[in-house]
Amino acid sequence: MEFDFGLTALGEQFHMDWRYSGNTPQDVVRGWAEVSGGDEGSPEDVRLLHEDIQLLLASSLSDEELHALWRVAATYYPDFPADGVEPPRGRAWLQDVDREIRPFLREPVDAAPASRGTSASAQSAVCALAERLTPQRELPLEPLPARAVIAAVQRCATEVGAALAFRFLLRAYAAYDSPVAADSWQAFEELNRHFGYGKFLLLTIDYLKEG
Structure with a gap:
């Protein structure tokens, strides 16, 4: 891959003005997946994001560790209630992302992929x-x-x-x-x-x- 991809690249969607892309974090993910998974998009981007999520969900990392990783990727992800709703953290957030992108996967895979680069x-x-x-x-x-x-x-x-x-x-x-x-x-x-x-x-x- 020449450029960033997967969960770290999704974090770029949460810039200072991300609310122009959706009222909730889930809206932002769904909008991104609609574009990437559509006929004019790059379905491979959706698959790679799904792969990152499955690897992390299958891991023993705690919710706080997962949140720390996500927050450095998504600089302006909210840390405060919006309309009285707390933003999801850790596994709950990864599960939300996975739920939003699944309809746009060309070949859904439920099993966690093998990790790479683990020497x-x-x-x-x-x-x-x-x-x-x-x-x-x-x-x-x-x-x-x-x-x-x-x-x-x-x-x-x-x-x-x-x-x-x-x-x-x-x-x-x-x-x-x-x-x-x-x-x-x-x-x-x-x-x-x-x-x-x-x-x-x-x-x-x-x-x-x-x-």
Whole structure:
């Protein structure tokens, strides 16, 4: 994949003006799925999102860990009641997303897919880069300790898959404006190649490079 995809890419729909795309978070997901899963869209995008969700739902990650991962991908996902309704978190939110996109899957698959990129060396490299995350700001709307995000990324790498954790890690660096030292950038590039991701995925943190 040349660009981001799956759950981390869905997070981009929750920008500052996301309410113009729907009254509720579920509306935003459904609208995205209608476009992506339609005749003029990219059904593969829906399948890849479904795959990410199934991997996370089948994991042992807690609701708080899942919420931490989602929040660094979706910067302006609400953390307050809208019309008296609390936004779903953790597994409840992933199940909502899955329910909204299922009608647009060309070949629905209920079984959790096998994780990819789970070699011990890849896991260790993702975890090491997570430790180097140095927050320069807080997330908008919700103070979420960077330490909780680091721990969630590391758990994702070891319990779910290093390839998925890597995409969340990129989002985490961007969410916290964490600088990327030269040696860290080299490690990001090596992992990006290892997972078979395109060069454009690293644009997420390109502006954070030091030196």
